[in-house]
Amino acid sequence: MEKIFDIAKDSEQSWGTLAAAIDGNFEEQERRNYNDIKLAGEKLTAYINETGKVVLSPSWEAYLIPAFGYDSISAKVYSNNSAFYQIGYFVEKPTYNSIITSGVSSKTGQHEFNETIPEGVNWILVTSRSATATDSEMYAEISLSKTTKEVYRLSQANDDVPFAHNGLKTIWKKSQEWSQGACCVGNNIVGFLPSVGDQRGQMNIINKEDFVRTKVVYHYFGHCNTCDYHEDTDTLVTTRYFDEANPDEVQGIYLVKDFVTKLEDSEIGDIGILISGLTFVQGSLMAACYGESSDILYLCSFVRPFNTNGERYFYKVIMGKGANDLSTVADGYGTFISGCGDNEYNGTLKLIGTWQGYWLGEIQGLKYINGFLIVSTDLYVDSVLTPYICKVRLEDNGDAKLIANHWIPALSNGNYIKGESEGLAIDETFGWVVVVNVGTYKFPLYGI
Numbered sequence: 001m002e003k004i005f006d007i008a009k010d011s012e013q014s015w016g017t018l019a020a021a022i023d024g025n026f027e028e029q030e031r032r033n034y035n036d037i038k039l040a041g042e043k044l045t046a047y048i049n050e051t052g053k054v055v056l057s058p059s060w061e062a063y064l065i066p067a068f069g070y071d072s073i074s075a076k077v078y079s080n081n082s083a084f085y086q087i088g089y090f091v092e093k094p095t096y097n098s099i100i101t102s103g104v105s106s107k108t109g110q111h112e113f114n115e116t117i118p119e120g121v122n123w124i125l126v127t128s129r130s131a132t133a134t135d136s137e138m139y140a141e142i143s144l145s146k147t148t149k150e151v152y153r154l155s156q157a158n159d160d161v162p163f164a165h166n167g168l169k170t171i172w173k174k175s176q177e178w179s180q181g182a183c184c185v186g187n188n189i190v191g192f193l194p195s196v197g198d199q200r201g202q203m204n205i206i207n208k209e210d211f212v213r214t215k216v217v218y219h220y221f222g223h224c225n226t227c228d229y230h231e232d233t234d235t236l237v238t239t240r241y242f243d244e245a246n247p248d249e250v251q252g253i254y255l256v257k258d259f260v261t262k263l264e265d266s267e268i269g270d271i272g273i274l275i276s277g278l279t280f281v282q283g284s285l286m287a288a289c290y291g292e293s294s295d296i297l298y299l300c301s302f303v304r305p306f307n308t309n310g311e312r313y314f315y316k317v318i319m320g321k322g323a324n325d326l327s328t329v330a331d332g333y334g335t336f337i338s339g340c341g342d343n344e345y346n347g348t349l350k351l352i353g354t355w356q357g358y359w360l361g362e363i364q365g366l367k368y369i370n371g372f373l374i375v376s377t378d379l380y381v382d383s384v385l386t387p388y389i390c391k392v393r394l395e396d397n398g399d400a401k402l403i404a405n406h407w408i409p410a411l412s413n414g415n416y417i418k419g420e421s422e423g424l425a426i427d428e429t430f431g432w433v434v435v436v437n438v439g440t441y442k443f444p445l446y447g448i
Helices: 015-022
Strands: 046-048 054-056 061-066 072-079 084-090 111-116 123-129 138-145 151-153 162-164 172-174 182-185 188-192 201-207 213-219 227-230 235-240 252-257 273-276 284-290 296-302 312-321 332-334 345-357 365-369 372-381 384-394 400-407 421-426 430-435 439-444
Touching (some): 188 227, 273 345, 345 384, 372 421, 384 421
Antiparallel strands (some): 072 138, 201 213, 227 235, 312 345, 365 372
16 A cells, blocks of 8 residues: 555645646556655554454554544545455554544445544544455545634624634543643643732642643742743743732743742742833733743733733743843843853843734733744633634734634533633643633644
């Protein structure tokens, strides 16, 4: 079996595009050179037995296809009459001895099919073999599709702007372990509970793999609406924003260095470096995350009243380290701390970019990945707060453009509900987001 799967980068990969790419008719039973085709998945020599287990067998070829973010699978399979194939669905990435999530479709000869991918499936295994060693040609053309949900109009929008309503493909829902900011720190997630001003607050330490809370650590960092961590400097960044209900809370950015070491204790008394007096911030500073490197932070603010889908402001700043005092340069801020090492933040920063965006709701989580900002937010749809994961691109013209939005399908007692999203944690592969009073959802970053 020649592996010629091409996973669609857009919503769907058409048959004609793929057929043209290999420059030939799939029904011709002859070998071709497919080196120019982008191969997908990983090859196993296995099949799926009658109990649903992946079993080692050198006479079979099997290919893994990531199904993250897709709703349906279509295929055209061309083979001689003695060849046949199977399709199995999995939640976790399968290997030998894995058990399928749902049944296998076994077919022989030429066949076309369309199937809805079962809920929670993240991997598809396609296997094939033939009855004779000389009769082994089989070509498969696979297409994965995303189904667009309803289209909403935002009732509080200044203009009639249609909103595509795509459901977030989630892996599981588990207990709610935070209700403010969250971020990944090594093999753990650090999630904050609410706190005000200089009051003692709580953060939970949760193992990423089994999502079990392993520790509670107390802090004095303030509200911690969002947070992020960079291992290069071992520093946590979080924000404190101005709130009319708590006027004594100083708005600014906290940088907590040696964070992993401090997590070994049960309480962190050191609030770290507070950079305040950021007069370029319009309204309340609600979010901060690291950018392209540990030198870069992205910030976000809103102007009250914030219970609309109105304007949000994004800022890019470069952080001062070591002897590099950025408070003295144009657009520089902060108070310089002398004696810092070359890779230590010195309490200063410089503003290097500003953007304005709309339709971004109440941003509760902010992360940077591959040139984009990913936010967990709440959008008012028909005047009802609805949780979303959104993708934002910062344009050269100063616009913060919403280019993708994924509704978080929060379920309670089997019914979809409206709710408030909270802190967003991501690593290289997955994201975790809370919907308040519903739970924590894990989802793949693939397809966001």
